[in-house]
Amino acid sequence: MTQIEKTPLRDDVISLEDGLLGIVCTACRRHSFPQRLLCLHCGSDQVENVSLPEQGRVCSWTVVRQAPEHLKTPYTLVTVDFEDGNRVLGAAEGNVRIGSPVTVELYPKTVDESGNSQWWYRFREVEEFNE
Amino acid sequence: MSETFIAGAGMVRFGKYPADITLENLAVRAAREAIADSSAAPADIEAVYMGHVFGGPVAGQRVAVQLGLGGLPVSNHENYCASGATAIREAWIAIKAGLYDIVLVIGAEKMTDRVAGGVMPDPADLDAINGLVMAANHGMSARRYMHDHGATREQIAAVAVKNHAHSVHNPYAQYQRPISLNEVLDARIIAEPLGLLDCSPISDGAAAVILCSKAGLAKLKIGSAPRIAGCALVSGKVVSSTSGLNDEDVSRRAAEQAWNISGYGPKDIDLVEMHDCFTIAEIVRLEGLGLIPVGEGGVWTENGNTSLGGKLPVNTSGGLLSRGHPVGATGVAQICELTWQLTDRAGARQVEEARLGLAYCKGGTVSGTDGGSVTVLMVER
Known part of the structure; x- marks a missing residue:
């Protein structure tokens, strides 16, 4: 039996070691998410790969109760603001509110054709940030 | 640059239509209303612009031929829920540029037989x-x-x-x-x-307008019309x-x-x-x-x-x-x-x-x- 492997669902978005992935532009100094060839703000190709902070704050949230069939309802979605300037959408666990601190959490989302688990990100509400 | 006027407008009632009322059928009915409202003859129309999202390849051409407008320049415009407005803008640009005097713009969608539970971004997003x-x-x-x-x-x-x-x-x-x-x-x-x-709601429907230059209005013998x-x-x-x-x-x-x-x-x-x-x-x-x-x-x-x-x-x-x-x-x-x-x-x-x-x-x-x-x-x- 072959070993079941853990892989990122998309390796431009997360790494299993570093969490959410992004870029910082050496021309305009701005950050964007996820990893891309060019800076989303200025189009420069002078970009460096970085990872996003592990924690952010909820800008807003909703619980989705109706969605196309392939999505299992209900689920919570949040918009999260990070100190590096990124604003990222994702699913959330826990009792989120506007202003709630959340951490980035990786979890097995789907299984590919070879039986490998494909990992993705979501946010988890925490009481306060870890220093 | 020519000014652009709306010489005719027409639509079908929006709603949920049965499967045999197709996208083409809805679009043809709306276009006929707009053409009649402008009193244009099919031969007066010089180009067709069609806005749609889920209509499939060359939907505008499928509609144009049913209107007896085969052979004309026909283009399809997709900007999701702004597709119809984008088609109007493209027609407005062409008239301003002096390319045409009378054009037909159609926005049409048949959704109830192909979308359920809500619309989503593209799967690649x-x-x-x-x-x-x-x-x-x-x-x-x-x-x-x-x-x-x-x-x-x-x-x-x-x-x-x-x-x-x-x-x-x-x-x-x-x-x-x-x-x-x-x-x-x-x-x-x-x-x-x-x-x-x-x-x-998720709806079916179509709407159409005839856009004209000043010369187009004169050709259709229309004294005044709303201006874009x-x-x-x-x-x-x-x-x-x-x-x-x-x-x-x-x-x-x-x-x-x-x-x-x-x-x-x-x-x-x-x-x-x-x-x-x-x-x-x-x-x-x-x-x-x-x-x-x-x-x-x-x-x-x-x-x-x-x-x-x-x-x-x-x-x-x-x-x-x-x-x-x-x-x-x-x-x-x-x-x-x-x-x-x-x-x-x-x-x-x-x-x-x-x-x-x-x-x-x-x-x-x-x-x-x-x-x-x-x-x-x-x-x-």
Whole structure:
């Protein structure tokens, strides 16, 4: 039996070691998410790969109760603001509110054709940030 | 550069049509109405522009041939819910450039046999993986708007009550009965805090207009017709964590472009056809355009300022919430409504002495940005 492997669902978005992935532009100094060839703000190709902070704050949230069939309802979605300037959408666990601190959490989302688990990100509400 | 006029407008009633009423059938019926309204003969038409999203390859050509217009230049335009408005803008550009004098623009969509549970971003977009149904975006917008401005759930729901009250008088609207505030508040939740009646329906429908240059009007022996004062188109930009969730910078930029093209400003607008795909969207977009003060949209709606007879009537047609929202047809249906208003043919929903109307569409989302496409079209008497 072959070993079941853990892989990122998309390796431009997360790494299993570093969490959410992004870029910082050496021309305009701005950050964007996820990893891309060019800076989303200025189009420069002078970009460096970085990872996003592990924690952010909820800008807003909703619980989705109706969605196309392939999505299992209900689920919570949040918009999260990070100190590096990124604003990222994702699913959330826990009792989120506007202003709630959340951490980035990786979890097995789907299984590919070879039986490998494909990992993705979501946010988890925490009481306060870890220093 | 030639000015552009609306020589004819026509549409089919929006709603849920059976399977044998096809996209082509809906589009042909709307186009026939617009052509008849302009008194053009098929041979007068020089080009066809078609806005649609789910119609498949060369839908415009499939329709044109059924209209006896095979052989003409036909182009298809996709900008999600702004597709119809984008098709009008392309036709406006061609007439301004002097290429044509008389063209047909159609917006058409058959959705009820191919979309269920809500529309989504393209599967390749990051937001689709996260399950971002459009309603979720607007649920988050509503939650933040209430938090920032102290707006009430009732004020947001009042948008649906108002727009349904308007379309009681619109024979082309999908829904033609009034609804109560409690019906909106008690409807089942789709994406908190928004319920079913905060959301525009999944609809079938088509709308069409005949656009003309001055020479085209003369050829059709039309003395006067509403003039397109400008068509703006912008796309979304990357947002940062320091901006407000409801900043609506994309709407502000579209408005700025529209004012620059037309020479008009927010105070000149007499009525608005607003892309109210969700109740909260009408409020934040009106604010983004600078038509009403930021944070006051809820109060404005509650007080009747945006109702027929109010300071700034918005969505006399019923809007997307009540006229219905066949996505590619909506932008053209908005221009049909402005045409009827500006030629005093809007019946019981007529805005007295309306001279200048604005129509706004927003199409699609792109992960990390403040939108896909936004159009602002202005039509004057």
